[in-house]
Amino acid sequence: MRTVLASPPFPVETARVKIELINTGSELLLGRVLNTHQQWLCRRLSDLGYSVDRQVAVPDTGADIQQGVREALGRADLVIVTGGLGPTSDDITRDLIAQLLGKKLILDKAVFAEIKRFFAERKRPMPANNDVQAMVPEGATVLPNPFGTAPGLAIPVSPNPYRPGGPKAWLVMLPGPPRELRPMFDATVRPLVLREFPLAEAFVCRTLRTSGVGESALQERVAPPLAALVAAGLEIGYCARVGQVDVRLIARGPNAAQVVSDAEVVVQRLLGEFVYGFDDDDMAGVIVRLLTSKQQTLALAESCTGGHIANQITNVSGASAVFPGAYVTYSNAAKQSNLGVKAETLAAHGAVSAEVAREMAEGARVRLGADYALAVTGIAGPTGGTREKPVGTVFIALTSATGTEVQQKLNAYEREAFKQVTTQQALEMLRRKLVG
């Protein structure tokens, strides 16, 4: 049986304004923090119809930040700089950029009043160094920050000294904390981009997300039938991620929507059963959507995934309507007392076995009164493997009113990747049941 998902309308994008992103912060280059701004900003811009041409991370030193901004202004129409706007001494981006553009910094009284209000509302004294955040380069637009003290700044660069004869550019500076940067982008940068850089050439991008097929097997199946469309301008991208492969179909120009639509028909015909979603879908979101539309519920019993599946499901807004709860049963005692797994089953087959997975799932389903239950038990490693059951062995059980099925997998990855792959496989097992 082959199930093909109906695909949503294309996000029609348009492009060719040159955009570069500069993430400042020595902690990024020391590997102390993960750079989540890159993905978030790139995706937001791509959803609006733009694409980022280059992203750079530089340390918090004057020379590196100025060199990065100079180079970016030499190529791009829009340069977005993140970080270094806070109140502490390594927050030097504002000063460096004003200097680079030859603009004076002026105390903005409205911004200063906002910062004072921020501290007053939270009944905290305002540390003295916070006033530097109210210094604004002349000619800049202040981007308000409802979730913090450092406002963002948008500076028109015209003439652009680093691209003589080039068009007017914009330099946008955003604060480093994601919970400040994200709402600020949506409220102020998004309208600025749409106003200053209206879309020109059509650009269509469709991502089909697959689960259960390898990257090169996938390409072998779809590439030859897509060759004619590639000649007509289709770009195909393959991206192998943990437990899944994305196929990205891109076209530009007046026929873009038709080219991508034709390509999608081909991919769906050849690989439809593996396609679990589109574009920004993730597996947990697809599961919550399917359960919601069927008004059914899911319970979980997790051993080796340790709450990872429940966490993925509850990251989806609206999960509460379809998810009564989960048992994370790491110990054998918890498997017995919480889920009713029998002592004899544990003794006869071991905690990592098809039989225990089955009893875990059935126990969770009954005890939480759910339509479906998934259970996983396995060896996440790095220790605990045996010759018969090496590290990475996992049993996944799915139960419903019509019975229980169990799959065995070997996911020999490090601990966190093991959890991710196992979660993807368990949810894919349920997805096939739900659409079957």
Next chain:
Amino acid sequence: MRTVLASPPFPVETARVKIELINTGSELLLGRVLNTHQQWLCRRLSDLGYSVDRQVAVPDTGADIQQGVREALGRADLVIVTGGLGPTSDDITRDLIAQLLGKKLILDKAVFAEIKRFFAERKRPMPANNDVQAMVPEGATVLPNPFGTAPGLAIPVSPNPYRPGGPKAWLVMLPGPPRELRPMFDATVRPLVLREFPLAEAFVCRTLRTSGVGESALQERVAPPLAALVAAGLEIGYCARVGQVDVRLIARGPNAAQVVSDAEVVVQRLLGEFVYGFDDDDMAGVIVRLLTSKQQTLALAESCTGGHIANQITNVSGASAVFPGAYVTYSNAAKQSNLGVKAETLAAHGAVSAEVAREMAEGARVRLGADYALAVTGIAGPTGGTREKPVGTVFIALTSATGTEVQQKLNAYEREAFKQVTTQQALEMLRRKLVG
């Protein structure tokens, strides 16, 4: 009371070889995937005593990849390129770099045999396009890939055409999938770096991780007493992350260890009670370590965090010795049946209340026979808030043989940040109890 953690020995690092990192992949610039290579590689190099000077992400197009590599070779001694080595048509990095360096690609028979063996072992047919992965630029060292088919490559660049008169450079190419890249780096790139770029000047970096104090309040307390050490060469970095602030102390040269050690004494004296760990510690790892040393156990009852706390705890290898399990009780029925929360308590106070948090914690502790239990109940949003209990309201209960305490917080962040902040607060509450 003030508790000061004993700090571990310094990771003494040394630096000044120039290193640049280039991440290739259009999916990075479309925001379709998160770039985890940057943090991982930067941290690994920093742990070895090196620091990365710049990181760049470029799309999968010939011009962008070649321009990125040319610019990096113009500045750096070691250039690490990730991605684009796979078998599919957008995997073009190998060809582009060979072309850029004027080197021929030659079929490496040993690599080809390895690829064939990889498929044979897994009893999968070898797709025809896989042979491109056995093409090796002349003079390159092959970096074996035990976890995939695309080997890595290390190419000596001497003379370096993009830095005339400069020293010999190395160009290292690594495959994109993290589960292939990471073991390959440790097995082959690490020894290459240590051999080719022996350490020169001492470089000491200490990160103190704090929880419960704001970024500018923190700087206000430590910056003035550290001024003399800054004059002696100390660099201080502050990094605000979700629910915590890191203080990074760096020094270089012969006195580096002394300068950083003196600075750390000052920070510990002023902020010691907020310091939960050092360098790569995370809160869950600290909690598992503390519980392990005391031979005590922790149970969890999670409502609004939906398994996030359990997932963090079980990401730590060795968690099974201290963590019997967790209840994720999203529905009121699950809170009653799984944890023994009373119907009257739910009716009188609502599911998001101090009283329910207390009963959840006490129920989880008794039912899992643990020394401690943490429970959280709150409103993650985006909907469900009221005037008395706005979105972000959360109650955290900690119970042990000596009684139960409950804290109320307002974490008005988007859903995933809400879970992270709440997890950090709950574990910090337990940490203070464990070290108290």
